[in-house]
Amino acid sequence: MQEPFETPVLTAGDSLVLRPAELDDAERFLNLAAANIERLSHALGVWDPPKTVEDRRKLMAEDLKSVQNGDRHWWMIESEGQLAGTIDIHRIYYRVRQGFVGYWLGAAFTGRGIMTRSLQAVIDWAFTERKLIRIEIQSSIENRASCAVPERLGIRRESIRRQSHIVKDQTLDMASYAAFANNWPPEPPEKTTTDKNDLSRRRDSAATSHRI
Template identity: 35%
Template sequence: MFVHKIDEEVSLKLIELKDAERIFELTNNSREYLREWLPWLDTVTKIEDTKDYIKLSLKGFAENKSLNTVILFNGEIVGVADYHTINWSHKFAYIGYWLGEKYQGKGIMTKVAKALTDYAFNELKLNRVEIRVAVENKKSRAIPERLGFVNEGRIRQAEWLYDHYVDHIVYGMLAEDWNKK
C-alpha cells in the first residue's frame, strides 16, 4: 500500500474503502465551504457516493493511471490529494486537492503539493506536473505560486461550476526546474 510520510504531522495514504465514512463526514461538514470551488459536491449526497468514488480511484491506481490519497494530519483524515491523471507516454501528472474547512491555514496543503511534486519527479520520473486552479480561488492559487510553479496561462470557461463557468490558470513545473531548487 502507498504511504508517504511528509513530516511528523502530515502524511499521505492510498485511499481505501474503509476511509469512506470519514471522507463523507469531512465532505458533509465542509460542504458549503468546498462548494465554492468544487463542482462535484451535489453528486455526493450519501456514503455510497463516496464509496463509488473510492472504488473508481482504486481502479485508476490498479491501472497505473492515477493515485488518490487521503491527507493525514496527526493521524486524522483531513482531505484528499491526488494525481488526477498520470500520463506515462508524455510523462506528466495533474495534481488536485481539497482540505476540510477547519484544517485550512495550517500549511498542510503546501506540504502535500510539494511532496506530490517531488514524488512525481524523483520517484515516478515524470517530466511535468500541472496544477489547474480557478482564477478567483486565491487560496488554492497561492499553493503552486508558493512552490515556484510557472503560471502558463488561462483557460477560458474551463469548468462548469453549478450555474456558471470559471476560468482556470494552468500552473506548470518541469523536472529540470524543480530539481534545480
C-alpha cells in the same frame, strides 16, 4: 498499457502523512466532505455527493479503478492522525510522463501550510520515483487560496485558459501552473534578451529625461 505503479505512503514533516486512499476510507471521507460541502461545491463543482456510506463506498470503488489501472495516484492527508483532506495526481499520460494534481482540505485544517507541504511531497515523489516530467495544477483565477499553493513553492503560472471550466452554470477562467522535473525546485526565470534590452532602453530614457 504500462504496469500500474504503486502509490506509496509519503511523509511531509513530523505530523503529516499522505496515505494511499482505500475503500475503508469511505466513511471518514464522506463525513469530512459533508462537513465542508458548501465550500467544496463552490470550488470543485461537486453538487450531488453521495449521502450514505454505502453510496460513498460504491463511488470510491469506481474511483479506485483508475488507481488500479495506474492512471491515478490518490492520497488521504492525515494531520496528527486526523483526516485533513486529499490530494491526487490524475490523468497520468504514460507516453509523455505527465499528470494533473487536485486537492482540498477540511476548513479546520487550512491556514497551517498542510497543502503546500503535501503538494511538495507529491511532486518530489512524482519527479524522483515516478519519473514524471511535468505536473500541472489548474485553479480558477478567483480561487486565491488554491492559486497560492503552487505559487508558495515557486511554481509559475503558465497560462490562463479562459472559460475552460463550468461550475453551476458559471464559466470560469482557469489558471494553469506547471512544475517540471528538470527545474525542481523551481529556479527563478533568467532574464530574456528582451528584458535586458528593455532595461537598458529604460536606463537610456531615464538618462535623457535627466538631461532635460
